[in-house]
Amino acid sequence: MRTLILLAACTAAPPPPPTPGCDPDAPPPPASRPLALLGDRVSDRLEAYTIDPLAPAGCLGVDENPGFIDEPFDLAAFGDALYVVLGHADSYTSGTLLKLHLPDGAKVAELELGEEPSMIALSADGKRAFVTLFRNLANLQGPWTKPGAVVEVDTAAMKIVATSPDLCNAALGIALDEARGRLWLACAGSDALALVDANTLAVERMIPLDDNGTPGSQPAYLALDGKHAFVTAQNSGDLWIFDQETAALVKRIAFENGTFPQRMALVPNSRALLVALDYSSALGAIDTDALVVADRVPLNGLHPQGVAVTADAHWALVTDERDLQRPGHLARVDLGGLGAGGAHLDGTALAAVFPQAVIVLP
Secondary structure, X not given: OHHHHHHHHHOOOOOOOOOOXXXXXXXXXXXXXXXXXXXXXXXXEEEEEEOOOOEEEEEEEOOOOOOOXXXXXXXXXXXXXXXXXXXXXXXXXXXXXXXXEXXXXXXXXXXXXEOOEEEEEEOOOOOEEEEEEOOOOOOOOOOOOOEOEEEEEEOOOOEEEEEOOOOOEOEEEEEEEHHHOEEEEEEOOOOEEEEEEOOOOOEEEEEEOOEOOEOOOOEEEEEEOOOEEEEEEOOOOEEEEEEOOOOOEEEEEEOOOOOOEEEEEEOOOOOEEEEEEOOOOEEEEEEOOOOEEEEXXXXXXXXXXXXXXXXXXXXXXXXXXXXXXXXXXXXXXXXXXXOOOOOEEEEEEEEEEOEEEEEEEX
């Protein structure tokens, strides 16, 4: 949720303590793959962890501006390239897309995108990146009334191809449906989804997310599985599910009141979608065929934010934000027996302040 970033950025917090085994000025040392890589939003670090065993493998500082938080908000990787969305660069007026060379952490290029870039979606060939612009810094807790947008980037040249017109208020989550040439956007300030032509960046359709006409659902993050579009709605505490082809609403799955669902991840070669349930300290597992909650994995007081799953579907890696001032965690969840009550929290490793986005490097 964008509110947490903005409050953290504007609150004078003590410098984060060093992460064990991590020198923020040194590139990550070679480590066996797969690796979990996370972004620490308040600490301006990228941290790498071996997954089995779960242990710190190194870190890379992305604090380019000591006077404020650069905020690595989202991550994506393709081949040897790592893309980092930095939300608050240039005195909070214009953030950037940072491209790094994964083998050694070297900076390849950095591109200014606009006000408050947030989430990134890569094309299957890695040649195009689409990044949302949130654009609502002036309203820390809402109402978010300023229109957001999408930027398309040529990742090889690291040049902006196009910036959309104003699309919807506070554009946050984004997902690319390449088969239909369509972008799905979660518009947190409009309580709506925007369906956008991926070639022209024009709005095809707006889909309200309200509760019998009452606004306030606050859609945040998106996931596509080829059949359905899944959207976490933070204020209403539920999961909205749409037909990916027709965009018709198929179902809403209600979590308990105040759950505050966050990011999601599909489990490879399965029918499972994992949803981070922040205030409930749990992962919800959705059966993507039956569209029901098939399992729930307690996280013992952690506040889950980001979720990533290994290619063999053995482990889920979950970031824990804690309280934005003290170090958070990276948690490992054993997915064995998921759907039958067997999945469980397997261990944690200390991270720096406010880890959120996490990806797995195969």
